[in-house]
Amino acid sequence: MGLRRSLIAVASVAALCVASGAQAKTFKWAFQGDAQSLDPHTLNETFTLGFLSNVYEGLVRRGPDLQIEPSLAESWELLDPNHWRFTLRKGVKFHNGNDFNADDVVFTFDRIRMDGSDIKTKVAPDTKVVKVDDHTVDFITTKPNPIVYYEWDNVLIMDKEWSEEHNAAAPTDVTKDSENFAAFNANGTGPFTVESRETDVRTVFKPNADWWGEAKHNVTEGIFTPISSDATRVAALLSGEIDMMYPVPVQDIKRIDSNSGTVTLTGPELRTIFLGMDQSRDELLYSSVKGKNPLKDKRVREAFYKAIDIETIRKKIMRNLSTPSAIMVSPFLFSKSSKYERIGYDPEASKALLADAGYPDGFELGMDCPNNRYVNDEAICQAVVAMLAKVGVKVNLLAQPKAQYFKKVLGYDTSFYLLGWTPGSFDSWNVMYNLLSCRDDAVGRAKFNLGGYCNAELDKLTDEVLVETDPATRDSKIEAAYDMLAADIGYIPLHQQGLAWAKKDSVDLVQRADNQFMLHFVNVK
Template sequence: MKKTRQLVATALFAALSAATLVGQAQTIRIANQGDALSMDPHSLNESLQLSTDSNVYEPLVGRNKDLSLAPALATAWKQTAPTVWRFELRKGVQFHDGTPFTADDVVFSFARMKGEGSDMKATNSDVKEVRKVDDHTVDIETFAPQPILPDVITTSYIMSKKWCEDNQAVKPVDRRKGIENAASFRANGTGPFRLRERQPGVRTVFTRNGTYWGKIEGNAQEIIFTPIGNDSTRVAALLSGEVDVMEPIPVQDIERVNRNPGTRAVTGPELRTVFLGMDQKRDELLYSSVKGKNPFKDKRVRQAFYQAIDIDGIKKNVMRGASNPSALMVGPGINGFDPSVKRLPYDPDAAKKLMAEAGYPDGFEVSMNCPNDRYVNDSKICQAVAANLARINVKIKLLAETKGTYFPKVLRRDTSFYMLGWTPTTYDALNALNALMVCVDENGAGQFNLGAYCNPKVDELAHKIQVETDKTKRNAMIKEAFALHTADIGHLPLHQQALAWGVSKKVKLVQLADNFMPFKWMSIEK
């Protein structure tokens, strides 16, 4: 096994060295523990994929370095009626194939995002219709007043209607069903970088867009993105100079990266909350020793799981202090976060009592789905949770796998117990409410509420929050909705992980709290 790993590492370093020889001084080589699963910007609502695709595709409204709103493909926007926003589109913009960008592309893209196979339905579930006013003006009508619509659509990327039609990519790639199309491997956006080469799981190469409408602050002419799943290999590649940027740094290696003369660790808080979810809908769990009923429908079981998890132990022993235990499904930096809410105490004895009261004094067995290349120490966290739950006689069958197979499975809701992380792209709690906590419907509400938690009172509050313009009243309703969800033990919040990027001292970049990595702000010294 050791010899095999050495051979794999040698082959990887040879490939990276070859890329170095052919690359120019303004080539930046990036490594990540995982890969973007598709070049289709509507196929997976996952941060790494959205971040990667955002360098090729653009939304109407983007973000500045401080995460404030910035004009992108729209130069201005305003409400013309309580349920209508008008967007003035940027003129003179071309897709990478030279096709002019117009209102037709916006209308097409929003319809595509709401269509079959799209993973962006939840983001756009409030959109009723997108109408072309003229070639450079669109109206977006929502079902109800939506005062923060510009914040909501910052990851709703615009595709070329003509290109999608010409390449039989009118519908999004459906990761749940394993359906691919031209948009999986090719791309035609308006962004600052073009896709030159795509080898899924091996490497993806981007080149600077010489006809980009805007300013590209960085000097990077080429970006070579390589997934390196093995932590030690990824760190070694950075320390040896084979890659210029990598993330995440394993928490135990941050000091080592800082000690190395040519590298540094760029760290900061992340907006993502990592949590566990449970199937609360099926009458019988799919993957459990319990037959004929679903123990997760019983709040006492959910609370027992919660109180059996030693979150401080996970912070100390698994995350090496690089996490912030959370009592809510959102964390600091998200509007609506309430620091006064505290976690239920870690108490295995109380958890055992709850299990006995629920009729499971001897526990039960259940499968747990977990990625091993998506979040910081994700599989190790799941292992720790499994060990914790063993203390209350719950036997976890841990299924840790690469996100390429993990996400399609859990997004089909083919799971009983799972891990997920969520960053509200609006930096507002309503995003998490709509995606994770409201009752699931066919329009995209609760699209990532994979355990189908449902409380009609939470739904009612979410609808009121959406249309409320008074911030004080709005935040009071957010607090009430979270209180209901917390009392229900709707999910098991774990923590916000910390960002840790390994960066060559020759590279300048901007680290955003949403863990997006814009190539246009990256430079490398010759």
């Protein structure tokens, strides 16, 4: 009797398991690193922001083709050139049950402008954010800004009450060791909730049953695992352990496509990979040159540029999945980009320039590089180091995981570095304001101009481009700015990297050209 009863119990448990197994759609995916933090204002990085966009939402969002759509704001209008009115969606709740209202918007826009926030540049410091009523917010700018909300898909709205209650009213600073409740817990309005998270190990997402929108996915559980080793990530996909992963190591695209049941998705990415050089300090850090900064000398920067053989990097390291670039923005985002050409590879001329600048035997300097952020980032840096060694410049490479890398370089503790940039607004003004204009730490201007490049005329053009409404004039001003940058050799653009994701055939998803992966569009067959 006892045996029979227990057999029935086992059988019914088994039946339950099978039943739930048929309906449960678990989706597992991997990226090469983990999100920096659950605090959406800690790091302005595509992956971290994309990851958190599953949980948090902005006033606007971007669809599969990157077009702007209403999200937490239902509509917006321009009352006068300096006065925007946003009407908020009603009946939206945060995951903890709190109502979403205008106070949360005002709170968030204050929070992103506090010290420690990494997304200060998404709104001007002198913009007033005013609550009109519970579901209406006004944004009053001091200068007209026709694209004020273009990057607000990445200004993720936090709950005021929840943040204050948990002592997380201020963002955690990525350059310091500060951490707070919001860095380990998430309370957004988005289509998914964070069920559990172990930093650098695993994050589990569950669909938010009370989400205001219509679900376009059929995922019942999403499990994210960071896998930093390229080969391990490929093996995990090939063995069926995960359903999707990115980026695909370029050497393995063929292998994944030839394997039955897995496929790669490739395309051009809007990200530009470039080298930055410290042009602000009077004495270069981590260098053998004392008392002066060789990178302030344009000849030295040009020598660096000429020492880099970008075609070989494209062929050997990127295996043709990159487009060498002469400017700091993707050709898809600027109409006149075809007129720019790279300075040719010429090691002899490079040596001559160095000798001319007073460094016939070269010099020594340090370089910072991430090793789990961009496609083959460390290999590119190693190649650059070897190429510079050929013209006599000894580079001491420090390649670190992005958590340590960003902490160091965002504190401007670098003399030579590799970075990638996708303009959040998909417009050149973002590049000019964040990377090319003169750094002003007080207002967060040019926060990501880590080398402190500064050209007063270009700086002026940046402000003009923002308020210019005639497309032709605007483009010619942007062109003038890029001309100045090229003449100054303020940066060394390398290439636009290719986008490479891989997934199982049985999974449907949307690949966005900004490399943000949205769980919301995943369907598991």
